[in-house]
Amino acid sequence: MKKFATLMAAAAIAGGFSVAQAQTPAAPDDIIAARQAGFKHVGDLFNAMKKGIDAGADVTTFAVGAKEIADWGRKIPSMFPKGTETGHDTHAQPTVWTDNATFNTNANNLATEADKLAVAAASGDKAKFAAQWQTTGNTCGSCHANQKFRTRL
Numbered sequence: 502m503k504k505f506a507t508l509m510a511a512a513a514i515a516g517g518f519s520v521a522q523a524q525t526p527a528a529p530d531d532i533i534a535a536r537q538a539g540f541k542h543v544g545d546l547f548n549a550m551k552k553g554i555d556a557g558a559d560v561t562t563f564a565v566g567a568k569e570i571a572d573w574g575r576k577i578p579s580m581f582p583k584g585t586e587t588g589h590d591t592h593a594q595p596t597v598w599t600d601n602a603t604f605n606t607n608a609n610n611l612a613t614e615a616d617k618l619a620v621a622a623a624s625g626d627k628a629k630f631a632a633q634w635q636t637t638g639n640t641c642g643s644c645h646a647n648q649k650f651r652t653r654l
């Protein structure tokens with residue numbers, strides 16, 4: 502594994518990858534602000550979908566947003582590095598770090614279900630989309646219910 506990392510670093514240098522940038526860690530406050538903005542965006546997308554469902558709208562337009570939510574799910578684990586437990590009015594619970602395996606599994610489940618949500622949206626099947634929206638919402642709940650990983654619902 503270590504050998505692999507060294508190889509990758511060498512490849513990155515050879516490839517002209519911005520090593521300077523990669524080695525400068527972002528300030529904790531910036532990471533917290535970025536993850537809150539990411540969740541806020543996902544929350545807005547998710548609420549807009551609910552409105553669309555209730556209004557009987559064409560769901561194909563939600564495929565792009567669903568993909569964004571899936572991508573966010575894949576990104577969540579990297580947005581909670583050590584050193585970002587406090588500051589910038591974070592509402593992350595200490596459990597994010599003490600039960601990190603569950604946290605990452607939940608994030609992974611969000612990505613999986615939101616990918617299916619994108620497929621359902623693209624199909625144009627409103628009932629299928631509505632059902633999958635609910636299933637995806639349950640993965641949000643896996644972190645938010647009972648304030649498991651966030652100090653607010």
Ligand code: HEC
Nearest residue numbers: 537540541544547591592593607608611640641644650651
């Ligand atoms: C892996 C756990 C996890 C999953 C899954 C998850 N969240 Fe969160 N969410 C969090 C945590 C932790 C925070 C607090 C981040 C902080 O304050 O640093 C948060 C914050 C938020 C916020 C507040 C953002 C702000 O303005 O500060 C919203 C809105 C939100 N999540 C919505 C959602 C929605 C909608 C979903 C599902 C599509 C979702 N979350 C899935 C853990 C999760």
